Amino acid sequence: MSYELAGAVDSRHTLAHPLLAALDVGGTKIAGGLADRDGRLLHQVQLPTPARAGAREVLGAVDQVLDQLARHPLWASVRAVGIGSAGPVNIQAGTVSPVNIPAWRAFPLRSEVAAHRAVDGLPVALGGDAVAMTAAEHWRGAARDHRNALCLVVSTGVGAGLVIDGSLHTGPSGNAGHLGHISVDLDGRPCPCGSRGCLEGLASGTAITRTALEGGWQPAGQDTSAGAVAAAARAGHPAARHAFDRAAQALAAGIAATATLVEIDAAVVGGGVAKAGDVLFDPLRRHLATYAALPFVAHLTVVPARLGTDAGLIGAAALALPLLVSPTVAAGR
Secondary structure (H helix, E strand, O other): OEEEOOOOOOHHHHOOOOEEEEEEEOOOEEEEEEEOOOOOEEEEEEEEOOOOOOHHHHHHHHHHHHHHHHOOHHHHHEEEEEEEEOOOEEOOOOEEOOOOOOOOOOEOHHHHHHOOOOOOOOOEEEEEHHHHHHHHHHHHOOOOOOOOEEEEEEOOOEEEEEEEOOEEEOOOOOOOOOHHHOEOOOOOOEOOOOOEOEOHHHHOHHHHHHHHHHOOOOOOOOOOOHHHHHHHHHOOOHHHHHHHHHHHHHHHHHHHHHHHHHOOOEEEEEOHHHHHOHHHHHHHHHHHHHHOOOOOOOOOEEEEOOOHHHHHHHHHHHHHHHHHOOHHHHOOO
């Protein structure tokens, strides 16, 4: 699939300016885009991820996306490539180990992209998908006016990234801010990560559905998604409302702990669960008022993410932006 975005800059004008190529690699889709230095997406392509296939077949889908991007006239102006990938990632090694792509374990995605014939020596940056979303929201979205922020993706899992003193804070491996796997329930369920009582086990879309079902909610049909639970909560179903309240409480505890540790002043919440709107945000703000009690975090605000499904590509482009200035440093080499 390939399409132009509304309001795209005329290609004859853009060719005079350096552009960024972006890849958003996840378990469902692999998206590619071309963006200008202001973070405007000018062109996008997308293919489904063969998530259960072998490592080279998954890479083949990435190569196809790059091939499609390279056929666009704007590719001639690309000067750097950014990748946001499902993780964990290791930005020092340039590897990814996405939970939802089993064949990729310590897979050298950065070097494989750099070796693509169309990339041809361009500098390549790599980051986790939640860090990419954070970069996007700080560049062009809801965190734009904040120098210290936490950005969360609440979906089938819970990912997050940090902006500290106006800069993206990735940590040495690229996984700083991994909020989904801090413990918020000391006697909680064991988590696949090896810990127990993790935030993700209470606040993810999967966890919300599980809590609702355990409380007696029954879907009207086959839809057991968090969106269906949100609709039931909106209609007043007590078990559905409790599931979102429990998730919101866990998120509030994690956000408040982060704010206490590094003094953020905003938390931006995106991902599929955030589409529940006030069903999530009303109890989240109520619980946050309890957990963020110290004076230096009491001003903390929670806002919805703004960039939606474009955040992955805009964030990948944001990761590549420093490469236009300092390729070696920005690529983590």
